[in-house]
Amino acid sequence: xxxxxxxxxxxxxxxxxxxxxxxxxxxxxxxxxxxxxxxxxxxxxxxxxxxxxxxxxxxxxxxxxx
Amino acid sequence: xxxxxxxxxxxxxxxxxxxxxxxxxxxxxxxxxxxxxxxxxxxxxxxxxxxxxxxxxxxxxxxxxxxxxxxxxxxxxxxxxxxxxxxxxxxxxxxxxxxxxxxxxxxxxxxxxxxxxxxxxxxxxxxxxxxxxxxxxxxxxxxxxxxxxxxxxxxxxxxxxxxxxxxxxxxxxxxxxxxxxxxxxxxxxxxxxxxxxxxxxxxxxxxxxxxxxxxxxxxxxxxxxxxxxxxxxxxxxxxxxxxxxxxxxxxxxxxxxxxxxxxxxxxxxxxxxxxxxxxxxxxxxxxxxxxxxxxxxxxxxxxxxxxxxxxxxxxxxxxxxxxxxxxxxxxxxxxxxxxxxxxxxxxxxxxxxxxxxxxxxxxxxxxxxxxxxxxxxxxxxxxxxxxxxxxxxxxxxxxxxxxxxxxxxxxxxxxxxxxxxxxxxxxxxxxxxxxxxxxxxxxxxxxxxxxxxxxxxxxxxxxxxxxxxxxxxxxxxxxxxxxxxxxxxxxxxxxxxxxxxxxxxxxxxxxxxxxxxxxxxx
Numbered sequence: 001x002x003x004x005x006x007x008x009x010x011x012x013x014x015x016x017x018x019x020x021x022x023x024x025x026x027x028x029x030x031x032x033x034x035x036x037x038x039x040x041x042x043x044x045x046x047x048x049x050x051x052x053x054x055x056x057x058x059x060x061x062x063x064x065x066x
Numbered sequence: 067x068x069x070x071x072x073x074x075x076x077x078x079x080x081x082x083x084x085x086x087x088x089x090x091x092x093x094x095x096x097x098x099x100x101x102x103x104x105x106x107x108x109x110x111x112x113x114x115x116x117x118x119x120x121x122x123x124x125x126x127x128x129x130x131x132x133x134x135x136x137x138x139x140x141x142x143x144x145x146x147x148x149x150x151x152x153x154x155x156x157x158x159x160x161x162x163x164x165x166x167x168x169x170x171x172x173x174x175x176x177x178x179x180x181x182x183x184x185x186x187x188x189x190x191x192x193x194x195x196x197x198x199x200x201x202x203x204x205x206x207x208x209x210x211x212x213x214x215x216x217x218x219x220x221x222x223x224x225x226x227x228x229x230x231x232x233x234x235x236x237x238x239x240x241x242x243x244x245x246x247x248x249x250x251x252x253x254x255x256x257x258x259x260x261x262x263x264x265x266x267x268x269x270x271x272x273x274x275x276x277x278x279x280x281x282x283x284x285x286x287x288x289x290x291x292x293x294x295x296x297x298x299x300x301x302x303x304x305x306x307x308x309x310x311x312x313x314x315x316x317x318x319x320x321x322x323x324x325x326x327x328x329x330x331x332x333x334x335x336x337x338x339x340x341x342x343x344x345x346x347x348x349x350x351x352x353x354x355x356x357x358x359x360x361x362x363x364x365x366x367x368x369x370x371x372x373x374x375x376x377x378x379x380x381x382x383x384x385x386x387x388x389x390x391x392x393x394x395x396x397x398x399x400x401x402x403x404x405x406x407x408x409x410x411x412x413x414x415x416x417x418x419x420x421x422x423x424x425x426x427x428x429x430x431x432x433x434x435x436x437x438x439x440x441x442x443x444x445x446x447x448x449x450x451x452x453x454x455x456x457x458x459x460x461x462x463x464x465x466x467x468x469x470x471x472x473x474x475x476x477x478x479x480x481x482x483x484x485x486x487x488x489x490x491x492x493x494x495x496x497x498x499x500x501x502x503x504x505x506x507x508x509x510x511x512x513x514x515x516x517x518x519x520x521x522x523x524x525x526x527x528x529x530x531x532x533x534x535x536x537x538x539x540x541x542x543x544x545x546x547x548x549x550x551x552x553x554x555x556x557x558x559x560x561x562x563x564x565x566x567x568x569x570x571x572x573x574x575x576x577x578x579x580x581x582x583x584x585x586x587x588x
Contacts, residue, residue, distance in 0.1 A: 016422055019441025037494050038457075044490050045458055045474065052473045057216055060476060063091065063165045065078040065221020066294035066320070 068346035069314070070406045071339035072173045072228035072517055072557045077211060077324055078166040078221040079481075085206030091165040094198075094207050096149050098167050098236050099160050101201055102194035103152040108530055115526065117143060117151035117161065118542060119537035126237055126305040127292045128158035128315075153536050156511055157519030158183070160190065163296075166221050167191065167209070172509075172519030173228075173538075173557050176408035177336035179514050181328055182501050186509035188481045193510075194329040195482075211324045213281035214264060214481035216472050220285040222294065224302075227317045227338065227348060228557055233346040234315035238303065242290060245301065246359070247384065248350035252341045252391050253300055253321060254363045255384035256543035257351065258370050259420045260334035262323035262479075263448030265455075265471045271364040276466055277433050277455070279448045281323045283367035289359055294320055300359065308538040310555035317342065321363070326488040329445040333420060336413035340395045343405045349398050352390055364458045370386060370424065385424045392417050395502060420446065434460070444498040451478055454487065521552075521560030524569045525578075532575040543575040 007035065083094045102110045119142065150162040157172030169187035174180040186321030191209050198205060237245045257280040264350045267275035268284040278284075282298075291299030302318040302524070306395050319338070325331035344350050356362045357375035365372050366384040372538045373381035382390075395414055399405065407413070427449070430436050435443065443453035455471060458464065480486035483493070491497055513523030525533055525541045534549060535542035554560050572578035 014421065016440055018439045019444065021441055021444060037496070040224065041454075041490065041494060041496070042457070042461055045454065045487060048485065048487060049470055049473055052477065056473050056476075058377045059084060060080070060082050060210075060215055061220045062080050062215040062216050062221060064219045064295050065164050065166045066224070 067230060067232075068343045068406065070175060070558060071160055071226065072175060073177070073180045073227045073335055073339065074134070074173050075180055075335070076170040076224040076226070077184060078163060078168045078213075078223070079107050080166065080210040080212060080221065080479075082208040082210065083206070087202060089205065089207075092162060094205070095162040095165055097202065097205075098191070098194040098198050098207070099150065099152055099162060100148075101197035101441070102190065104201075105193070105197040106153055106154065108154075108526070109148075110531070113530055114144065114148070114544070115153060115533050116147045116531060116535050117153065118537040118540060119351055120535075121303070121308060121537055121539055123306050126327045128234075128303045128305045137532060141520050150206065150459045151439060153526055153533075154190070154521070155513070155523050156183075156509055157513030157523035157526075158190075158285070159373065160194075164221075172513050172523060173517040174514045174519075175516045177332050177339060177413060178501070178505075179509070179516075180335050181331040182505045183509045183514065184325075184331055185328065185501065185506045189308070189506065189510050191481060191523070192437065192483075200501040208485060209481050210476060210479045211326065211481055212262065212476065213324055214268075216266075218268065220282060222282075222320050222387050223322050224294075225319040225322055225335065225338065226308075227319070227342055228309070229315045229317045230346050231311065231313050234317065237345060238301065238317075247353050247355040248290065249341065249345055250300060250359050251354035251356050251387050253319065254336075254356060254359050255366060255368060255387045256334065256337065257323070257363070257448075258384045258388060258424055259337070259417070260322060260325065260330050261367065261446075261448040262325060262330070263451035263475070265475045266468050267368065269364075271361065272368050274304075276468075277452060278367040279370055280363070280397070283363045283407075286321055286360060287365055296508060309557055314555075314557065323362060323447070325447055327445060327447045327450060327497060329416065329420075329498055330447045332500050333413075333416055333446075336407070336409070337391070337395075337417050338408050340398075340405065340413060341391055342376070343407060344394060344398050344574045347392065347398070347403060349403070352394060354382075354387055354390060385421055388417075389421055393423060417422065433466075437453070441498070441566070444496065446551040449496065450488075450491065451475065454478075454491065507587070515562035516558075518554040518560030520558050520562045521554060521565050521569070524565070525552075525575070528569065528572075529575045529578070545576060552577070552579065 067117045081091050081094050083089050096370045152160050169185035261279035262281050263280050264281045267273055272284050285298050287297045288299035289304050290301050292303050300321050302320050355377040357377050362374040370384055373383050423442040426439045428437040435453050442449040478487040483489045513519040522556040534544035539554050540551050568581040
């Protein structure tokens with residue numbers, strides 16, 4: 001077991017760098033590549049809902065598990 | 067005195083069965099399991115690989131003598147045993163539990179391996195579905211890794227941790243108030259990093275909730291208890307340890323959600339390992355006892371920023387309570403305590419990142435994800451689910467329609483790549499990965515090397531014709547004139563390092579037992 005595991009207390013990094021990978025998805029400045037990905041995702045989700053139909057929730061009924 | 071935190075995850079999957087065959091969920095589940103077993107060569111003529119129920123005592127309580135039901139176990143026929151059970155060469159058990167296909171991972175030492183084994187279970191269920199479709203082409207089955215059906219039913223994702231017997235006795239039998247002070251506040255608040263997210267609520271407290279963090283919170287009714295299908299407890303006190311009970315006990319947790327995000331699953335397991343280790347070393351020094359843990363678990367699930375009451379009069383948020391445990395864990399490592407937990411520092415780094423992210427996370431009153439500066443929507447299930455729901459609603463100015471959103475919620479957990487929303491998000495690179503595909507794929511066929519699962523899995527792989535009875539703590543061989551049982555009472559033995567040589571050298575199980583008896587392994 002290496003000592004390095006215990007050598008350093010994890011530092012609280014209150015000023016962490018913003019993770020902009022999904023933030024880009026909310027902005028109007030999305031890259032063409034990301035825009036295509038998101039358009040495909042939106043189409044996929046719309047398709048999921050459409051394909052499920054109104055009976056989906058009824059058909060999903062389960063029995064109690066542990 | 068702390069011991070390594072061996073861990074196993076039990077995942078009850080949901081099935082949606084349609085198609086011309088009109089299979090019941092129980093039939094579909096059993097078909098799936100046997101199709102997979104046949105595809106893996108575990109149902110050849112003459113094979114009789116039975117699950118040994120001899121060590122299961124579901125109604126016996128660790129606190130002694132509290133039998134809520136008859137303990138007379140039904141005798142299961144061999145035919146039924148094979149119909150609902152299979153043990154796999156990776157050391158895991160795949161079986162039917164109350165019409166749910168359940169995948170119980172092999173025992174793992176690290177949170178990373180446990181997460182990988184849990185994800186390998188998804189691949190195994192998909193392979194099982196492929197095998198089933200070859201045998202029953204008209205079947206239409208979808209498989210979901212979640213915990214709620216939106217019709218009042220819940221099914222579990224249970225966690226099992228190896229705990230030192232003396233500490234277990236002290237915290238859960240002799241002085242359970244110590245668990246209430248030290249462990250319960252951690253478990254109640256852990257959902258902020260490990261919850262799977264859920265549209266709406268159930269029951270009195272959360273019936274009007276639009277979105278909540280945890281799938282299981284509304285179903286918790288006790289702090290301690292032996293039941294799992296009603297009056298569900300935070301800590302299950304079933305007296306069933308699957309090991310030498312004089313040295314080892316099992317902590318059986320049933321409050322957690324099934325995770326799709328690797329980081330959520332890793333945090334759920336890794337932080338729990340850390341806190342349990344500190345508990346065993348008497349390092350849970352800060353009293354964070356909650357005034358009402360069962361109300362708190364529901365309140366936090368409905369609003370992770372809501373403060374909850376402590377016994378000492380303070381009001382703290384879930385993130386503040388989690389932060390207190392993180393600081394204790396940091397001190398624990400700083401003082402040079404050997405946690406024996408693989409990647410302990412990495413667990414704390416990820417924990418810190420998640421809590422920092424939650425402190426900065428902003429939701430609108432209408433539950434839009436307004437600001438997520440640390441990108442938790444790439445890492446934690448409940449935030450990711452809320453992110454795509456926000457996107458879906460805003461795309462066409464939709465109102466909060468719970469019926470439609472529930473469908474999307476369920477489809478997030480659909481493990482079929484062509485149908486599942488999480489699967490799609492991951493394929494598009496919109497989630498943060500912790501594991502490589504090869505790490506997960508390895509555990510489809512290989513047992514973890516560093517626990518007794520190695521011995522079990524390799525026996526199934528190498529001697530499937532000879533294994534007769536098997537469970538977590540024993541491998542039994544049918545030698546015709548006599549049945550020979552190899553006990554696996556220490557989860558830390560039977561490892562690859564200890565057994566690889568004899569397992570490779572033995573040409574049959576008689577030879578293997580001869581090697582064991584002659585002391586050719588520890």
